[in-house]
Amino acid sequence: MTKRSPLDLLQKWHVSQYWARQQPLLTRTAFLVLLRLLDRQNTKTGRCDPSAIGLCEEMGLSERGVRGAFKELESRGALKRRHVAKRARNQFLIFSVDEIAQNQRLTKLKLRAGARTGVQPVAVPAAVNCRINLKRTAPEQIKETIKKNDKAENMEATGPTSLVGIGGRAVRQIDLGEFERRAVKVFERKGYGYEGLLMIPAGKFEQTFESYRDGIKSFGQSIGDLLDAYILSQG
Incomplete structure (x- = not known):
């Protein structure tokens, strides 16, 4: 898992606001799980590895819903997840807003070069949503x-x-x-x-x-x- 300084309170706030405004919206469960992961991040080491079962007990959600939220957050580009076999749990790297923008730029460059991005579609705007492609509806x-x-x-x-x-x-x-x-x-x-x-x-x-x-x-x-x-x- 890539090491970097933990997100500070202002960065966490920006992350929550960013995902609250994205279209399509995150599901409610995914948004709540993201907020919980931000809260559980170690403020000194940046480590974030709560178990799915632990999050279920803390938040009153089903295990299936929490694991589905993990997949949704990863596919949308909110975080990177690594499964640690020895500990039988996940480690999470939650991206800041600046890192999300950097990931988007990198993905666009790879797409232009015809290379495989190696990542899920991380909120790259679809072509149909470009302003030049939008027409006024009658x-x-x-x-x-x-x-x-x-x-x-x-x-x-x-x-x-x-x-x-x-x-x-x-x-x-x-x-x-x-x-x-x-x-x-x-x-x-x-x-x-x-x-x-x-x-x-x-x-x-x-x-x-x-x-x-x-x-x-x-x-x-x-x-x-x-x-x-x-x-x-x-x-």
Whole structure:
């Protein structure tokens, strides 16, 4: 693992703000795990090697969710992970904002040279998002898109057609990340934003997701529970 000085408090704050604004957003679990890793970094040696089980106990998350967060953070370029076989745990090198920018520049240079980057796509902007490729959407198309989205959400809220039988029970084919992306859209329409979703306890969010995935509640009911939990947290 590359050695370098540990991140100071200002650098950690910049890292958290950077990833809170990136598009697409990190999943809620990945963002919370990143904040916990920043907190667990040794301030003298820069060492950061908490176990997945330990993070589960500290944060009230499932082991599967924490390990999925590790993969997401690494694939997005937030950190570098090295598995230490003798200790049966991971060591993490969390990149500062300057290091992320340097990684992006290096990746672009390698892509131009036709060389393999050797890294995951570390937040290199996709060509379709370049300003020169963006065109103003016609008002008619915007209205049609809104209608389609509203229709899709209404169908999802009532959604028995999205249920499949697994092990003798009905389960929706959706993962935690997709559920969170849908929830973020609702919170943004309500004016609470992504920050509002982060105010909900992690355990409550996962419990709501599981109820929706298992077909116990509809999407509308699940979102209602999350909105109630947010309003309660503000009281």
